[in-house]
Every structure is written in structure tokens, then in C-alpha cells.
Amino acid sequence: MSTISVDPVPGRSDEMVVNMGPQHPATHGVLRVVIGLEGERITRAVPHIGYLHRNHEKIEEARTYFQVVPYTDRMDYVSGTQNELPVVLAVEDLLGVEVPQRAKQIRTIFFELFRIASHLVWMGTAMLDLGAITPFLYTFWDREIILGIVERTAGARMLPNYYTFGGVRRDVHPEFFKDVADFLDHMQRRMPDYEHLVLENPIVHARTKGVGVLSKERAIARGVTGPVLRASGVAYDVRKAFPYDAYPDVEFEVPTSSDGDTYARFWVRFQEIYQACKIIRQLLEQTPKTGPYKGKVSPRLKISGERYRAVENSRGELGVYVVGDGSDRPYRIKHRGAAFTNLQVIPDLFIGAKFSDAIAILSSLDPVFGEIDR
Amino acid sequence: MSLLSEVWQAVKALGTGMATVHKRVYEDAPTEFYPYVQPDLPAVSVQSLALVENEDGSERCIVCLQCERACPAQVITIERHRNPEGKGFLIDRFDIDLVNCMYCAACVEACPVSSIVTIQDFEMSTYDLHTLKADIDFLHEQSRRSRRWYSPKFGVEIRTDDGKIVKAPPEMQPGGLAELLKPAEEEVDQ
Amino acid sequence: MSYIPIPEDRHFRIKRIGYDPGRSRPWLERLVYSLYVFAFWGFVIATYAGVPALFDALGWTAGWGYVVMRATQVVLLFLLSAVIALMLILALRKYLGKVQERYGPMHYGPAGGIQTVFDALKLLGKEDFVPAAADWLTFRLAPAVTFVSSFAIFAVVPFASGWTLADTNVGLIYLIAVSTLSTYGVLLGGVSSGNKWALVGALRAGAQMVSYEIPLALVFLSVAVWGGSLSLGRIVDSQMGLWNVVPLFIPFVLYVISSLAELKHIPFDFPEAESELIAGYNVEYSGMSFAFFFLAEFVELFLLPALIVVFFFGGWHGPLFGLEPGTLAAGALQSLYFTIKTAVWVWIFLWIRATLPRYRDDQLMEFAWKAMIPLALFGLVLAAYMRLIWR
Ligand code: SF4
Numbered sequence: 024m025s026t027i028s029v030d031p032v033p034g035r036s037d038e039m040v041v042n043m044g045p046q047h048p049a050t051h052g053v054l055r056v057v058i059g060l061e062g063e064r065i066t067r068a069v070p071h072i073g074y075l076h077r078n079h080e081k082i083e084e085a086r087t088y089f090q091v092v093p094y095t096d097r098m099d100y101v102s103g104t105q106n107e108l109p110v111v112l113a114v115e116d117l118l119g120v121e122v123p124q125r126a127k128q129i130r131t132i133f134f135e136l137f138r139i140a141s142h143l144v145w146m147g148t149a150m151l152d153l154g155a156i157t158p159f160l161y162t163f164w165d166r167e168i169i170l171g172i173v174e175r176t177a178g179a180r181m182l183p184n185y186y187t188f189g190g191v192r193r194d195v196h197p198e199f200f201k202d203v204a205d206f207l208d209h210m211q212r213r214m215p216d217y218e219h220l221v222l223e224n225p226i227v228h229a230r231t232k233g234v235g236v237l238s239k240e241r242a243i244a245r246g247v248t249g250p251v252l253r254a255s256g257v258a259y260d261v262r263k264a265f266p267y268d269a270y271p272d273v274e275f276e277v278p279t280s281s282d283g284d285t286y287a288r289f290w291v292r293f294q295e296i297y298q299a300c301k302i303i304r305q306l307l308e309q310t311p312k313t314g315p316y317k318g319k320v321s322p323r324l325k326i327s328g329e330r331y332r333a334v335e336n337s338r339g340e341l342g343v344y345v346v347g348d349g350s351d352r353p354y355r356i357k358h359r360g361a362a363f364t365n366l367q368v369i370p371d372l373f374i375g376a377k378f379s380d381a382i383a384i385l386s387s388l389d390p391v392f393g394e395i396d397r
Numbered sequence: 398m399s400l401l402s403e404v405w406q407a408v409k410a411l412g413t414g415m416a417t418v419h420k421r422v423y424e425d426a427p428t429e430f431y432p433y434v435q436p437d438l439p440a441v442s443v444q445s446l447a448l449v450e451n452e453d454g455s456e457r458c459i460v461c462l463q464c465e466r467a468c469p470a471q472v473i474t475i476e477r478h479r480n481p482e483g484k485g486f487l488i489d490r491f492d493i494d495l496v497n498c499m500y501c502a503a504c505v506e507a508c509p510v511s512s513i514v515t516i517q518d519f520e521m522s523t524y525d526l527h528t529l530k531a532d533i534d535f536l537h538e539q540s541r542r543s544r545r546w547y548s549p550k551f552g553v554e555i556r557t558d559d560g561k562i563v564k565a566p567p568e569m570q571p572g573g574l575a576e577l578l579k580p581a582e583e584e585v586d587q
Numbered sequence: 588m589s590y591i592p593i594p595e596d597r598h599f600r601i602k603r604i605g606y607d608p609g610r611s612r613p614w615l616e617r618l619v620y621s622l623y624v625f626a627f628w629g630f631v632i633a634t635y636a637g638v639p640a641l642f643d644a645l646g647w648t649a650g651w652g653y654v655v656m657r658a659t660q661v662v663l664l665f666l667l668s669a670v671i672a673l674m675l676i677l678a679l680r681k682y683l684g685k686v687q688e689r690y691g692p693m694h695y696g697p698a699g700g701i702q703t704v705f706d707a708l709k710l711l712g713k714e715d716f717v718p719a720a721a722d723w724l725t726f727r728l729a730p731a732v733t734f735v736s737s738f739a740i741f742a743v744v745p746f747a748s749g750w751t752l753a754d755t756n757v758g759l760i761y762l763i764a765v766s767t768l769s770t771y772g773v774l775l776g777g778v779s780s781g782n783k784w785a786l787v788g789a790l791r792a793g794a795q796m797v798s799y800e801i802p803l804a805l806v807f808l809s810v811a812v813w814g815g816s817l818s819l820g821r822i823v824d825s826q827m828g829l830w831n832v833v834p835l836f837i838p839f840v841l842y843v844i845s846s847l848a849e850l851k852h853i854p855f856d857f858p859e860a861e862s863e864l865i866a867g868y869n870v871e872y873s874g875m876s877f878a879f880f881f882l883a884e885f886v887e888l889f890l891l892p893a894l895i896v897v898f899f900f901g902g903w904h905g906p907l908f909g910l911e912p913g914t915l916a917a918g919a920l921q922s923l924y925f926t927i928k929t930a931v932w933v934w935i936f937l938w939i940r941a942t943l944p945r946y947r948d949d950q951l952m953e954f955a956w957k958a959m960i961p962l963a964l965f966g967l968v969l970a971a972y973m974r975l976i977w978r
């Protein structure tokens with residue numbers, strides 16, 4: 024069953040087929056799910072993707088390695104620099120570059136800042152899908168602070184193009200560490216508000232608990248990663264399993280829940296915000312205020328060999344497979360998208376659920392279409 | 398009894414949520430009144446590109462084609478010819494398709510003489526996309542109008558009222574920490 | 588060597604009109620906002636005191652004169668409902684803005700004071716579009732049904748003692764009949780749109796009505812039993828010393844929940860659920876047809892809190908400072924009390940809208956059938972017992 028037609032099945036007059044998307048307000052972009060509705064119950068669900076397809080991998084194969092990095096930004100556009108890291112890591116591995124410790128720490132601070140930003144966006148849009156308008160505005164103001172911090176250093180807000188081979192492009196803004204510390208204090212004040220509005224809300228409980236249960240086996244079979252997988256009880260986190268950058272030096276926990284329902288996914292994302300704050304706090308103490316921010320990399324780098332590197336971005340394992348043929352352009356680049364893989368569970372979770380539940384489930388998967396359609 | 402306590406918990410949680418929301422009424426809105434008040438953008442912010450002329454009106458660009466090579470979106474088109482009298486090259490054509498440019502500032506970083514720079518003028522909305530296919534006059538005018546620009550090599554530069562190009566004072570510089578800490582140490586030495 | 592000529596007006600320059608934060612005039616803003624309140628109050632006084640006095644003076648109090656007087660009152664009430672809608676939409680947007688750390692409408696009028704007037708004008712100027720798949724007559728009729736049935740609630744609402752269009756002795760039954768009708772408009776509009784989302788929305792509205800109407804009727808019954816009358820005026824009269832909210836607390840809570848459901852207000856806004864059904868039953872409506880749905884929604888947003896006040900918060904009761912009841916001044920004061928109490932409830936409704944997410948539609952049904960109806964029955968029996976003992 025690769026596709027279903029929009030017309031009803033002959034002989035099943037009780038089923039109504041609706042197109043949810045690509046212009047539906049709750050599909051977070053341009054997902055189209057063809058849904059068979061029997062009253063309010065979903066009988067069939069087939070996701071269709073590709074409305075935002077930009078031919079990312081092929082374009083990147085025609086660019087030099089330095090030119091690839093800004094393109095990767097455009098994948099998961101709510102988590103900015105996180106997308107750049109797999110390519111940067113893979114190329115650094117192939118070149119054997121020494122990356123200064125301070126650069127690694129700065130990269131990790133940015134990485135976790137964008138995790139908070141991404142989860143804030145998720146929180147706002149998920150609550151919007153559940154019908155509450157106000158948390159959306161609050162989370163976006165708080166995310167705005169992160170974007171402001173990023174802009175002061177990197178020059179752009181959402182697509183900063185900040186990481187580079189061997190470190191980061193430029194040293195951080197003089198007030199960067201103070202800004203980040205202030206932001207963390209701000210988040211500490213704000214998080215109880217979000218808990219009141221989202222996690223403790225009895226209506227959210229009613230809408231999400233026991234809804235869209237993804238079993239551990241099913242989650243592993245479908246290859247989901249990130250908060251969705253951890254909500255199903257698998258403590259797999261690339262940051263722990265294959266540590267990169269400054270993660271070996273910091274202490275943090277991997278929050279997991281065994282429920283596997285929509286509420287568990289909400290809860291895991293909340294805990295990840297706390298953990299991200301914890302990681303950034305440790306790094307703020309560890310990172311020297313001044314020092315090198317970039318290793319020595321020849322501007323005309325040529326690479327041969329192949330490498331897969333993955334990072335744990337806000338949605339799961341974001342990987343890249345780079346094959347170099349000895350020239351300055353990659354022979355092949357393959358991105359492994361987390362949101363794309365997480366989308367595989369849509370038919371599993373949708374079928375049998377209520378239509379309103381489908382919205383809640385979809386928002387708990389947190390798809391971003393820049394990355395899914397690439 | 399457990400049912401009653403459950404109901405009480407739910408009511409309490411709803412009440413807390415509502416109180417949380419109403420609390421914000423007494424906070425100031427962080428809204429920026431953009432068209433009336435210009436936003437205060439950081440110096441490194443990449444909003445548009447410009448080409449800088451020297452103080453005497455000659456071209457700062459040495460037509461080395463580095464920016465064209467660095468551009469990931471491949472929107473820079475440069476044509477040049479050898480300078481018949483003297484060294485170097487002269488520009489025939491210097492176009493940037495600002496519609497397809499993704500403002501990654503890779504060209505700015507590649508430029509050896511900081512001729513192509515980023516500026517903070519973001520009011521580029523237009524009714525006709527062709528007007529954003531910038532040629533060299535357009536890019537010069539951008540820098541003349543902006544009067545303040547940034548490039549990683551020279552930091553923030555300002556064109557003063559009498560046409561001089563000066564480096565901006567340290568408080569306007571974004572810089573790395575190392576750069577900014579230097580003058581402070583010198584002061585201590587004196 | 589320029590290949591593409593640069594036009595003079597290359598940059599789209601933003602016209603700097605309207606609100607200027609540096610030049611805000613708080614007194615003007617307050618004036619504009621209080622104008623709404625004065626317009627509201629003026630319409631109420633004119634309808635219930637002015638028109639009867641005028642017709643008395645003219646001697647047209649019998650036969651056709653009486654009919655003309657009533658018709659004039661209805662026209663004034665229609666204008667009043669327009670003022671209410673404009674005021675409430677503005678209040679909603681301003682309050683949501685405040686709560687969400689933004690400003691809300693800001694550009695038309697001082698601090699956005701006449702923004703909704705412009706919005707109404709915009710809706711007037713829009714094409715009133717009927718989709719090809721729609722059933723023309725039903726599609727056209729549905730907004731009217733909804734609006735008329737919401738508007739008809741005005742007939743029995745007492746703004747002050749004696750200030751009501753029809754203080755009929757079947758007021759409560761009339762209310763049940765009329766308020767149920769507004770769901771028919773939603774149903775007809777949704778089904779006749781020829782749109783799947785609208786159809787689902789309409790069916791949700793139907794299912795929702797079935798679940799909240801019964802507790803609502805039972806609550807009405809408890810109020811009638813305790814107040815000893817079906818007339819809204821008498822119910823308010825009977826709350827002279829003690830507001831109904833104290834003895835009838837359970838029916839009061841149920842009534843607030845059911846009126847949220849009847850309003851299709853946020854925890855129960857399934858028929859239009861933007862994020863699920865896009866706009867639900869009114870997805871195909873535009874222009875004035877849409878405006879009538881909107882108007883009906885905001886008129887109800889005033890009337891249902893008003894009914895809460897009538898049933899449970901002593902209606903117009905309040906200190907009269909020695910004014911003779913029945914005079915114009917006393918009536919004006921009483922209608923002010925009534926308005927203030929209603930405004931507090933409207934604010935609570937807006938507050939709920941700003942905070943809460945939405946339940947699932949079957950959860951409301953489950954709640955209504957499994958919890959609200961038994962509780963309402965219990966409340967009814969309790970009210971009857973208390974009436975036997977204390978009155
Ligand atoms: S900013 Fe980036 S895309 Fe734009 S011209 Fe420069 S290098 Fe090319």
C-alpha cells in the first residue's frame with residue numbers, strides 16, 4: 024500500500040477520505056496525510072512527502088566542502104547549527120584535523136542552545152495544535168533570546184553557518200558567555216510556567232496520556248530516534264553512545280520514559296530542555312574566555328575516503344555519509360534525517376486513533392519539513 | 398475520596414495555569430515597533446551585501462574572483478580584463494543575484510581586501526524581483542547609503558561625513574574577545 | 588556597465604502611518620475605549636427606558652403603537668449587539684495581546700480603538716462566495732439562523748428590574764428552545780458547504796449539542812425550582828438577599844461548563860477547531876455570511892455570561908443608595924451593576940480562551956453523560972429539598 028486514492032473505496036460508503044495537508048494548519052509545514060475517516064476514527068493513513076524537496080544531496084555533491092556547510096543549515100531550519108555538525112565532524116575525521124578544545128566547547132554550547140530553541144518551538148506549536156494559543160507566543164519570545172545570542176556571534180539568526188572544519192568561523196561575541204548565563208537564568212524562571220501550562224495541565228493529560236502508544240519493539244523496528252525513541256523506553260542517545268565534541272567532558276542524563284505515549288514524548292522533551300541547561304552551565308564554567316577557536320585547515324582541502332558521522336540533534340540521530348574521491352568536492356553525500364525516519368510511524372500510530380488524537384500525535388513527533396523533504 | 402482529590406488536583410492545575418497566563422499582563426511587551434523604531438542589529442548581522450569604494454572613489458576590489466569561487470549559491474558573476482596600464486585587473490561586470498543569495502557571508506570571508514562586505518540594511522522588499530539582481534552600481538550605492546559595514550578582516554568600518562573610511566570605535570566592534578581585550582591591557586600598562 | 592537599470596523606487600518604503608509609540612496620548616485612548624462602554628450603556632437605557640417613555644409621551648401604547656414601540660426596541664437592541672460585538676472582539680484581542688506579551692491592535696484609532704470597525708468594513712467589502720458544491724439556499728440561510736437564534740436570547744434578559752423586552756412566565760423554556768436553535772445554523776451551514784472539514788465540524792457540533800443540552804436543561808430546572816418561577820425577572824427578584832451561587836453551587840459549575848460548550852468556546856471548540864478542522868463549519872464562509880457567524884459568536888459571548896449573572900449572581904442586584912426602585916436613575920444603576928458583573932464573567936471566559944487547550948470531542952460527551960447529568964440530577968434533587976426545607 025504505497026498510496027491510496029482520494030476517492031473512497033468502492034463498497035465502503037461509510038469511509039470518508041480527507042486530505043490532511045499540505046496546507047493544513049497542524050501539519051507543521053507541508054506534510055500531506057491522506058486519511059480515511061470512519062466518523063472520527065482513522066481507518067487508513069498514508070503520509071505523502073516531497074512538497075518541499077530541494078534536491079539537497081545532489082546540490083551538495085556539486086559544491087566544495089566549504090560550500091556544503093551553509094546548505095546543511097537549510098535542512099532542519101529550527102535547529103540551526105545542529106545540522107552543520109555531522110558534515111563538519113566527518114570532514115574533520117577524514118582530514119585528521121586537530122580541533123581546539125575551546126572550539127569544541129563553543130560548538131557544544133551552540134548545539135545545546137539550538138536544542139532548547141527547537142524544543143521551545145515544538146512546545147509552542149504542539150500546544151497550538153492542542154488548541155492553546157498563548158504558550159506559542161511565550162516560547163517564541165524565549166526562542167527569540169536564543170536567536171539574538173546566536174545573531175550577535177554568528178551574524179544570522181536561524182541559519183547561522185557558524186561551524187566550520189576545525190572549529191567555528193569566528194570567535195564568540197565578548198558578551199556571549201554573559202548572555203548565555205542570563206538566558207539560562209531566564210529559562211530557570213520560565214520553565215515552571217511552561218510546566219504549569221503544558222505538563223501539569225489536566226486537559227493536556229486528557230489529550231495525550233495513553234494516546235498514540237509506540238511500543239519499544241515497534242519503535243526500534245521503524246528506526247525512530249531521538250525523543251520519540253527515548254519516550255518508548257530505549258535509552259539510545261548519540262551523545263552518550265558515540266560522544267562527539269565536548270560531550271565526553273560534561274555530565275548529563277538521558278531522560279527516558281517507558282510509556283511510549285504522546286505524553287511521554289512531551290515529558291522527554293521537557294526533561295531534555297533541563298538537561299540542555301545543565302550541559303550549558305557546565306560548559307560555561309569549563310570554557311576559557313579567550314583562546315583558539317579554529318584549527319588549521321587548508322582552504323583547498325581535498326578528501327579521499329568515506330565516513331559516517333552522526334549527532335543527536337533535537338529530533339534524533341542526524342547523520343551524514345560522506346564519500347570523497349580525492350577532489351575538493353564530495354563524491355557522494357547522504358543525509359540520514361531524524362525527522363524523516365520518525366515520520367515512518369505515522370501509519371502505526373494514526374490508524375485506529377481519533378482524528379483529534381492524530382493531531383496530538385503528529386505534534387509529538389515534531390516533524391520539520393526542511394529536513395524531511397531535503 | 399480519591400476521585401474528589403483528583404478533581405481538586407485538576408482544578409488546582411487549571412487555576413495555576415490560568416494564573417500563570419494572567420501574570421504576564423503585568424509584564425511589558427518586548428515588542429519592537431519596527432517601522433517607527435529601527436531595530437538595533439548587532440554589527441555582524443548579515444542583512445545585505447555591499448561593495449566598498451576607496452576614499453578617493455576608486456575600486457577597493459582587486460577582482461581576484463575569490464568571492465565568486467567561495468559562493469555556495471553561485472550567484473556572483475564577475476567578468477574582468479587586464480589593466481592595460483599598470484598591474485592587476487579591471488572590472489567588466491560584478492553582479493550578485495540577491496534574490497538567490499542565501500546571505501551566508503562566505504564571499505565576505507573569502508575576500509582578501511574586504512571589498513565585499515555585509516551591511517545592516519534589510520529593507521529590501523520590492524515589487525519586482527529583478528530589481529534585486531544587483532550590479533556594481535547597486536552594490537556601491539548599498540555601501541554609500543549604509544555608511545557602516547562589517548567584514549571579518551577589518552571589523553566594522555564607518556564612512557564619515559567627509560567621505561573618509563575609518564575603523565569604528567571598539568565599542569562598535571563585534572570582534573572576538575581576544576581582539577577586544579587588547580586595548581584594555583594596554584591601558585593598564587600605561 | 589550597468590546591465591539592469593536601477594529604478595528610483597527600488598526599495599519598498601514602509602508608510603509610517605498610524606500609531607507612533609513616541610506620541611501616544613493615553614487620555615485619547617481612554618476616551619475611545621470608554622466611548623464603547625457609554626455607547627453600550629446608552630443603548631441599554633434608550634431601549635428599556637427611553638423608548639417606552641417616548642411612546643408613553645406620544646400616547647402610542649396600544650394596538651399598532653405598541654408594535655412599533657417593540658420594533659424600535661428590537662432595532663436598538665440590534666445596534667446594541669453590534670456595539671457588543673465590536674467591543675468584545677476588541678477586548679478579546681487586547682486581552683489576548685496583553686496576556687501574550689504583545690500589544691494587540693495598535694494602528695487604527697488611538698491604541699487600536701477602532702480596529703474592529705475597520706475589520707467589519709473589510710468583511711462588508713469582501714465577496715460573499717458560495718462554493719459550487721454548496722446547497723445555495725441552506726448555505727445562505729445558516730448564518731441567519733445562527734444569528735437570529737443568538738439574538739433572540741435578548742428578549743428575556745433583564746438588564747434591570749422591569750427592563751426586559753418580554754418578562755414572560757416561560758422564560759426558561761424559551762431560552763432552551765432558542766439557544767438550541769443556534770446549533771442548527773451551525774449544522775446546516777456545515778452540512779450544506781459541500782466541504783468535508785465543514786461536514787465533520789457540523790457533526791461535531793451536533794454531537795456536542797446532544798451532550799450539553801441535557802445538563803443545561805437540568806440546571807435550568809434546578810434554578811426554576813429554587814427560584815420558584817420560570818420567569819427570569821422573578822428568578823432575579825428571588826435572589827434579593829442571597830445570590831443563587833451559594834445554594835446552587837453544583838448547578839452553577841455545570842452551567843458554566845455547559846455554556847462554554849454552547850459557546851463553542853475554547854476547551855470545547857470542536858466544531859471549529861482551527862488546528863484540526865481548519866475552521867470547521869464556517870470554513871467555506873466569507874464576507875458578510877462569515878460576519879454573521881462571528882457576530883452571533885460574540886453576541887453569545889455576551890449573553891451567556893449575562894445569563895450566568897442572571898441565574899447565579901443576582902442579576903441587577905446591588906446597593907441602590909436610596910434610589911426609588913423603578914425610576915430611571917435606579918434602572919440605570921441596576922443595569923450598570925448587571926453590566927459590571929457580566930463583564931467580569933466575560934473576562935473569565937476570555938481568560939479561559941487565552942489559557943486552555945482543547946479537549947477531544949468524545950471526552951466532552953463522556954464527561955457530559957457520565958458526570959454532568961448525574962451531578963445535575965443530584966443538584967436538582969438537592970435544590971428541591973432545600974426549597975422544601977427553607978422556603
Ligand atoms: S552571501 Fe553567500 S550566497 Fe550570498 S553572494 Fe555571498 S557567498 Fe554567495
Ligand code: SF4
Nearest residue numbers: 458459461462464508
Ligand atoms: S573576493 Fe573581494 S577583491 Fe576578490 S573579486 Fe571578490 S570582492 Fe573583489
